[in-house]
Amino acid sequence: MDWLTAENLIAVVTALLGVLVSTGAVWYERRVPHQRRVGYRVQLDTAIGNTAANGAPTGPGAVVRRGFFDASPDLSDATLVLLRIENDGALSITREHYTDGDDHGLTVEFGGRRHVKAVVVTAPDHPRLLSHFPDTWTGPAEGATSILLPKVPLNRGSHYKLLVLLAGGPIGSPVTVDGNIAEGHVHLNHSTTPDDKAPVFSRAARTVTVVLTVCVVALAAIIVREQEPPPIGCARGTLTVTGSTAFAPVVRELARKYEKDCEGATVVVEAHGSTAGIRALAEAGAKSAEGSPAVVALSDGRKPGGYPQLRESMVAVSLFTLVVHDGIPVDDLTLDEIRRVYRGEITNWSTLVPGLDQPVLLVSRDAGSGTREVFQRRVLGRNEPAHSSRDCEHADDPEAKVVRCELDSTEQVLATVARLPGAIGYTELRSGSGLKGLHRVAIDGRRPVLEELGESGYPYREIEFAYTWGEPPADSLTSSFLTYLNRGSGQDVVRTHGHLPCATPKGLRICGDG
Known part of the structure; x- marks a missing residue:
């Protein structure tokens, strides 16, 4: 024994x-059996105008609440309703599961209130949910008594809220949401609040629960194994992520983590520049006969025009920086000095550092680079000068004002600036750390500090966008990886590489400002 x-x-x-x-x-x-379910509940229903305390219309002898909008006749009896709509079922819901036949998926009715004044979509479970509300969607027309909502795909547990301004009725009037869901239904649900009565367990249920908990805790204490649970919503298949070379280190690390957590998934990273990535996605989408191909293109800033089929989502705010060879004792440049250097007006560092006789060498990215496009738009205010050198050290064009070469990747720029005395270039923030032979340069005394984003006014920054061909299915590897990128440990990886996730409270504000 x-x-x-x-x-x-x-x-x-x-x-x-x-x-x-x-x-x-x-x-x-x-x-x-598992079903698809859309649940809804009213989380706020309050008067903001002159309304009787019992919710009845005002009149002689009634106790009246004094509202914020008493001076406006249209809002004297106004109410605010906060409505939460969520997928509380066991299965994901896509656009195809809304079967009413029109271009709307759900209808919200406000019984007893004459008309809707305004509506705002707020507090989405994920910022990408807002992309399913078209730019032309402004809610109901003036005087409407209902709201028609678009067909919003919802993963399990996903939700969004509607903040609705109503007029012409008392608070507490019934609010209903209707719609037809394939293999499912729409229903009124409830949340557990401190006022709710806790469920009562039987003695047998309590005993089994206590015994099982004690056993599990004891076994865990004996065999301690620290293991991070796999992410919810893993998908199988192969996904290609292309585009920005500046954001590539983030994607490569996330690809390794996703493949480790999600068995059967392969994420291939092919970073050749933002514009090249957009073109590759457009070509894959045009050739695909089965909807959205398994391709994601990352771009430093918004895509160029002419690609109406591409859907965008904001991923992070990226910081960029100028870098110079360590032999140049320059720690800060004004915007005017930077622009004079790139116009060819300053061709020797002696103009900025008296006594230092060292020609300026401009090490730049190719024309398809998002990092270069951001530099030209936010720092130079114009295009860089013409390409004049193939080896980045000697001018091929004797009439060129300054030696300037173009390279294919951020890594090549960093290695070349570190190798050539007098060289200056630009890079995504984190890529410049840990490399010998070069250092970062402040702009007008301001440095690229992640914690100071939104306050310092540092100019060389941009939003990182992820593009797909149309809307990928909710259960696809494309959708799963983008969710992984924007949540949980994905946000930690984004921060580690010097970017601010758009899904964080501060990132949401900065990304929303553009």
Whole structure:
């Protein structure tokens, strides 16, 4: 009986209880089929105008609440309603699961209130949900008594809210949401609040719960294994991520983590520049006969015009920086000095550093680079001078004012600036750390500091966009990886590489400002 140890006994008991629980769960799963469900509930219903305390119309002898909008006749009896709409079912909901036949998916009715004054979509579970509300969608027309909502795909647990300004009725009037869902339904749900009555467990249920918890805790104390759970919503297949070379280090690390967490998934990173990535996505989409191809293009800033089929989502705010060779004792340049250097008016560092006789060498990115496009738009205010050198050291054009070469990637720019005395270039912020032979340069005394984004006015920054061909299916690898990029550990990786995730409160504000 050597096997009869405390560890093995606890493991056997835990396993037996687990079998019983699993058997019960399987029985429940077979007995209760999975359904798609859209749940809704009113989280706020309050008067903001002159309204009787009991919700009845004002009149002689009524107790009246004094509202914020008493001076406006149209809003004297106004109310504010905050409505939460969510997927509280077991399955994801796509646009195709809304079966009303029109271009709207759900209808919100406000019984007893004459008309809707205004509506705002707010507090989405994920910023990408807002992209399903077209730019032309402004809610109902003036005087409408209902709201027609578009067909918004919702993963399990995803939600958004409507803040609605109403006029012409008392608070507490019924609010209903209707719509037809394939293999599912729309229903009124409830949240657990401190005022709700807690569920009552039977004595047997409490006993089983306590015993199972004690066994699990004891077994965990004996065998401690720290393991991060896999992310929710893993998908299988192969995904290609292309575009920005500046954001490529983030994507490569996330690809490794996703492949480790999600068995059966392969994420291939092919970074050749923002514009090249957009073109590759457009070509893949045009050739695809099965909807959205498994390709994501990342771009430093918005895509160029002429690609109406591409759908965008904001990923992060990226900081960029100028870098110079360590032999140039320059720590700060004004915008005017930078522009004079890139116009060819300053061709020797002696103009800025008296006594230093060293020609200026401009090491730039190719024309398809998003990093270069951001530099030209936000720092130079114009295009860079013409390409004049193939080796970045000697001018091929004797009439060129300054030696300037173009390279294919951020890594090539950094290596070349570190190798050539007098060289100056630009890079994404984190890529410049840990490299010898070069250093960052402040602009007008301001430095690229992630924590100071939005306050310092540092000019060389841009929003990183992710593009797909149309809207990928909610259960696709494309959708899953973008969710992984924008949540949880994905946000930590983005921060580690010197970017601010758009999905954070501060990032949401800065990304929204553009």
